[in-house]
Amino acid sequence: MTNNRVAGDSEHQEVGALIPWYVNSRLSDHERLRVDAHIVDCAACRADIAMEQRIFDGIKGAPTIEYMPAASLKRLQARFDGLQSRPTAADAASLAQVRSPWSKRGLMAASIAVMAITISLVLADRWVQFRAQQAAPNYRTATHSPPRAPDEVIRAVFSPAITLVEMQAILEEADLRIISGPTEAGVYSLAAKSGRPVHASLALLRRHSAVRFAEQTQPETESEPGNSR
Amino acid sequence: MTPLSKSSPKERDSALLAAVAAGDRHALEELYLGYHRRLARFLSRFTKRYENIEEIINDTFMVVWQSAGDFRSASQVSTWVIGIAYRTALKSIRRQKNHAGAGSLDNHSEQTVDPTIATEVHDWLQHGLSRLPVEQRLTLELAYHMGHSVEEIAAITDCPVGTVKARMFHAREKLRQYLPALGGAAIESPTRIE
Secondary structure, eight states: OHHHHHHHHHHHHHHHHHHHHHHTTOSOHHHHHHHHHHHTTOHHHHHHHHHHHHHHHHHHTOOOOOOOHHHHHHHHHHHHHHSSSOOOGGGTTOHHHHHHHHHHHHHHHHHHHHHHHHHHHHHHHHHHHHHHHHHSOSOOOTTOOOOOOTTEEEEEEEOTTOOHHHHHHHHHHTTEEEEEOOOTTOEEEEEESSSOOHHHHHHHHHHOTTEEEEEEOSOOSSOOOOOOO | OOOOTTSOHHHHHHHHHHHHHTTOHHHHHHHHHHHHHHHHHHHTTTOSOHHHHHHHHHHHHHHHHHHGGGOOTTSOHHHHHHHHHHHHHHHHHHHHHHHHTTOOHHHHHHTSOOTTTOOSHHHHHHHHHHTSOHHHHHHHIIIIISOOOHHHHHHHHTSOHHHHHHHHHHHHHHHHHHOSSTTTOOOOOOOOOO
């Protein structure tokens, strides 16, 4: 008797767990027959099914907002266009995995470039300081000015917010290269990279808002007045 | 592309996904348009904001595009796609929670129904569903709106069948607390005949 009761409870619980899929008609034939057989004698499960059917009808028939997918698809297509090429299946475990190799390479290249520029600037600065120490007495006054390198044509001060890449771009445009700096006051000594007239390079520098100060340090053969910012 | 007009939806999906795996963007677009409505409805249980829904759908199809070659035909394409959307939506919810503290996508939906004026079945249901934990809410949605079997829901949500049944059980229990009259029809407390 007790065993029958326990078995009945167990069957009731197991059938009860099947009711949602009985209602949505996704039970196997075997499971459906099991539920059918149980509810013949179980009013609780019949009530459950009736209740669940109302919930099912309510969710199934709930009005939905109709979205127009065309605009969304366009945005997705734009994202695809942003991808250089289709990665292989091995790379495609996730979007992050696909993107990461490229971003890592890009970051590595950028890091190397920044390091190279930084090292060259530091070395150039040290070299000029070393030469200055060799050439000049080791004292400074309020009016002391560090010796000028022979090929220095311009001294410039850049905005503290400028990146090395931006600075390089400006110098490239002006056909200039850094020969020393920055000093404690943030001054860079610049030399010409080509035969472009110094005043033309100076004018290009002064066009940039990131250049706080730019001044010619040597008179040109053809005279051109230099204005400081 | 092979002619797909006379094939069943499952065969059509499989053929489209095979074409996607081969790099066919038109096939992906066709798949996208075929799934957009279903996914938008499903995802509206996560969030009512369309920009969130669109982002999750597009993220889902980015993964479909990247991973189509990994699809195993042992499962259905629809189960696979909806499973990706499900996991993408859960990630989106976690992100939202991290950014907004206690606020989440779910909380938006809770404010959409005023229980004091909800008199119809739909309103009661919206109110009740919005109070369920997201996994329970979506289990109901997957079963009742999308018509998935318990095994398919287990595959979509990547959890055991027993977990799906437990979520469904708790969802139904909680939902009943919010549906005392279910649109005016009094629900008698069921008695079991031994």
